[in-house]
Amino acid sequence: MNVLVFAEVVENEIQEITYELVGKAKQLGDVTTLVVGNADVSNINSDVIQVDAGEPLPWHYKIVEKVFEKLKPSAILFGNTLTSIDIAAQFAAQLDLPMATMVTDISAKDDGFVATSLVYGGKVLVDLALKSPAVFVVNRGSFPAEEGKGSVGNVEKLSLEELGVSDGIEFVGYIKPEVEDVDISKMDIVVSVGRGIGDEANIELAEELAEVLGGVVAGSRPVIDSGWLPKTRQVGRSGKTVTGKLYLALGISGATEHVEGVKAKNVIAINIDRNAPIFRISRCGVVADVLELVPVLIEKIREAKG
Ligand SMILES: Cc1cc2nc3c(=O)[nH]c(=O)nc-3n(C[C@H](O)[C@H](O)[C@H](O)COP(=O)(O)OP(=O)(O)OC[C@H]3O[C@@H](n4cnc5c(N)ncnc54)[C@H](O)[C@@H]3O)c2cc1C
Incomplete structure (x- = not known):
């Protein structure tokens, strides 16, 4: 069977989730990866169709439609990311195809597929039977990326004209924050605060803890939405993914949208x-009031450091 993977591209770079999707797709059949933009595709372990149309945008579902008509794949895999979910939803709706979201596993069964999927905001795990062809929006980290990396196969470059797609919208550029803040996704130690911190004034406590640990402060979405920390510090689906050594979660409930962005080696x-x-998802957990425990923690770390 043919399987189509829609590559996740940000600022002209293939993102790790693309390789995770390709790895899984290879277990299902012959894979072609659709890459929109001019990213280097040499590490993608599949055939590639590359369409020069700037950074991925919601209207690119039209490109997926044309490639779908050309390849007639049985399964089309997208990453569960802010960009791809828009494209996947419009593509599936236009072609009236069955779609499973927040997918964590896929297997072929009879004339279709079974997808394991998180529903009700991630609180319930279900198996869904989908008829072929079907669309899957897959959660980050569901499959290892290694299988999807290797030497690229046949690369076919197509223009929008060749595909018969008219855009009407041109990607001009990203608007970056005026002040370059720290990049929490690249930090080894992140002290993250949630609504449980109670009040903006208490952020200082987290900053002090981050300072003694040599890390930085981040937060959950409600903390960012309240304006207690800048948007660049948000962890989660609509924020950044932390991948360092330690993630200290202070008064964070652990909603699915938040933990999607927590890929640190150790979570406390x-x-x-x-x-x-x-x-x-924690290696170590403490049932305590952050406002009582954090000052003690800061003191003990200072003592230990001498
Ligand atoms: C499309 C979409 C995208 C989203 N993207 C994101 C995202 O990128 N990032 C994100 O974080 N969220 C995101 N959300 C929101 C997410 O669903 C949750 O609402 C949010 O993560 C909850 O934040 P929280 O854990 O800080 O707050 P809450 O869920 O309110 O949890 C507060 C926690 O603090 C604990 N607590 C209270 N007082 C104390 C205390 N004194 N000491 C210790 N613990 C205490 C409570 O027991 C509770 O567990 C998104 C939602 C949607 C629908």
Whole structure:
């Protein structure tokens, strides 16, 4: 069977999730990866169709439609990212194809597929049977990326004219924050605050802890939406993904949209609710009030450092 993967490209670079999708797709059949833009495709372990149309934008579902008509794939895989989910949804709706979102596994069955998918905001895991051809929007980290990396196969370069797609919209450029803040995705130690921190004034405590640990402060979306920290510090689906050595979660419940951005090697959580979902992804958890524990922690670390 033919499987089409839609590559995740940001600032002309193929993102890791693309390789995760290609690796899984190769278990299902012959893979072609559709890359929009001019990114270097040499590490993609599949055939590639590359369309020169700037950075991926929502209207690019029209490109996916044309490539779908050309290849007639049985499965089309997208990453569960802010860009790709828009494209996947419009593509599936236009062609009236079955679509599973927040997918964590896919297997071929009879004349279709079974997809394991998170529903109700990630609280419930279900198996869904989909008829072929079907669209899958796959969560980051569901499959290893290694299988999707290697030497690229046949690369076919196509223009929008050749595909018969008219755009009407041109990608001009990203608007970057005026002041370049720290990049939390590249930091080894991140002290992250959630609504449980209670008040803007208490962010200072987290900053002090980050300072003694040699890290930086980040936050969950409600903290950013309240204006307590800049947008560049948001962890999660609509923020950044942290990949360092330590992620200290202070008063964060662990909603699916938040933990999607937590890929640090060690997660330590402090929460007053022993049933908080954040403990499920934590190497170490403390059931305590952050406002009581953090000052003690700062003192003890200072003592230990001498
Ligand atoms: C499309 C979409 C995208 C989203 N993107 C993101 C995203 O990128 N990032 C993100 O974070 N969220 C995102 N969200 C929101 C997400 O669903 C959650 O609402 C959010 O993560 C909750 O933040 P929180 O854990 O800080 O707050 P809450 O869920 O309110 O949790 C607060 C926690 O603090 C604990 N607590 C309270 N007081 C104390 C105390 N004194 N000491 C210790 N613990 C205490 C509570 O027990 C609770 O567990 C998104 C939602 C949607 C729909």
